């Protein structure tokens with residue numbers, strides 16, 4: 657592969673837009689509800705369990721955490737939304753950060769929007785998808801924790817989801833398990849393919 661995902665390192669955290677890295681490389685944003693498996697997915701793609709902190713307590717990530725992937729792109733692990741227990745001011749602060757992120761004009765190449773295969777998409781998921789559809793933001797839908805389901809259950813669930821979520825027929829959907837390392841190579845390859853032109857350009 658042209659991108660060595662194993663060569664991923666922690667870049668830093670940003671608590672506001674000023675703290676985000678310069679836009680010198682493509683940026684891939686991980687979005688989705690708290691606890692959906694964003695940090696686990698970063699670790700799984702990088703094949704490094706120690707990279708992103710995986711938390712059993714939802715809502716712990718309060719900042720955008722950046723990872724440098726093979727000096728070619730960034731992963732931006734956004735604070736998860738929908739954490740009901742966070743104090744109101746904290747919640748507002750990180751909701752604001754998420755919103756700012758998307759409306760700032762900061763350029764990102766792709767959003768990986770994560771949805772737990774076991775649960776129906778939340779109102780926030782639906783809002784986010786509408787937002788991305790309306791604003792032509794490119795995204796992949798990544799269904800996480802698929803080790804919890806059999807293939808038949810998974811197909812049934814995806815069928816249900818397609819009634820609720822407005823995803824196009826040609827939308828890129830992936831089913832992954834960080835825990836059992838399922839679907840990771842497909843996702844790596846798709847990211848690589850998606851970024852190919854942009855990466856070629858930045859090498860010129």
Ligand SMILES: Nc1nc2c(ncn2[C@@H]2O[C@H](COP(=O)(O)OP(=O)(O)O)[C@@H](O)[C@H]2O)c(=O)[nH]1
Nearest residue numbers: 690691692693694695696710711801833834835
């Ligand atoms: N069974 C299973 N559990 C997972 C998987 N990915 C994440 N988890 C668990 O889900 C919880 C939240 O994961 P985390 O990556 O911290 O979610 P985040 O809040 O979106 O960053 C942790 O307890 C993980 O161990 C997976 O693929 N399979």
Ligand SMILES: [Mg+2]
Nearest residue numbers: 694695709717
């Ligand atoms: Mg996290």
